[in-house]
């Protein structure tokens with residue numbers, strides 16, 4: 001397929017942009033375990049296609065991170081990429097095409113950077129104007145050498161530092177990131193939290209995720225809203241204690257199985273809701 005044909009296929013699947021990078025260029029950013037997993041999924045891997053899907057649909061009040069309010073992006077993006085994989089398989093039947101959406105061993109953000117798809121912010125997220133950092137990334141790993149002209153890697157953000165100073169947990173410091181102080185990680189972390197982490201979650205307005213570093217970023221000012229129906233329709237802004245109280249894991253999955261927070265089960269959400277009630 002030519003670059004123009006791939007552009008048409010990604011646009012039809014809902015991607016706001018796409019790029020490609022040779023698999024070997026990702027190796028420095030991959031652990032031995034990640035390489036083994038990737039090469040098990042796709043022996044002889046040659047190329048990675050990476051695409052961005054916008055999800056921003058406004059800033060309505062709620063206690064769930066904006067990314068988790070529509071349909072689960074793992075499902076949406078995997079379906080979109082599977083359509084493209086089928087097209088590629090029809091054309092290149094002897095090659096393998098493996099879709100991934102936040103669950104593959106590939107370093108998606110580094111792939112997006114090397115593919116020239118979007119710039120990397122100091123908050124570590126990929127920024128793709130005019131959608132800002134409100135994008136999901138998805139990849140297709142293949143053993144086909146795409147033989148497309150190499151892309152120029154993207155640069156960085158405007159480096160204003162607002163995400164660092166606004167970070168409620170102090171997780172962003174210079175060039176380092178401490179996940180144990182990041183509310184996005186802590187609101188998903190299982191089990192009892194140590195007192196310092198409990199206090200961070202209790203003081204946080206969301207029970208799932210954290211949007212602060214994105215909300216303050218100038219690249220997100222005036223971000224264009226997503227045209228993608230799964231992220232615009234049937235949105236769930238908030239969860240109450242009553243909505244998750246007493247649910248078994250199975251009942252929870254039946255009620256919320258198509259939401260991005262469902263994989264974690266109800267216990268973590270109940271804990272976060274209880275911590276916030278204490279404050």
Ligand code: SF4
Pocket residue numbers: 123166167168169170171172181182183184185210211212213214
């Ligand atoms: S998601 Fe929240 S806690 Fe995590 S780095 Fe961004 S601002 Fe800090």
Ligand code: SF4
Pocket residue numbers: 120121122123124157158159160161162163164213216217218219
């Ligand atoms: S807030 Fe500033 S430093 Fe942080 S990602 Fe956005 S532009 Fe970069």
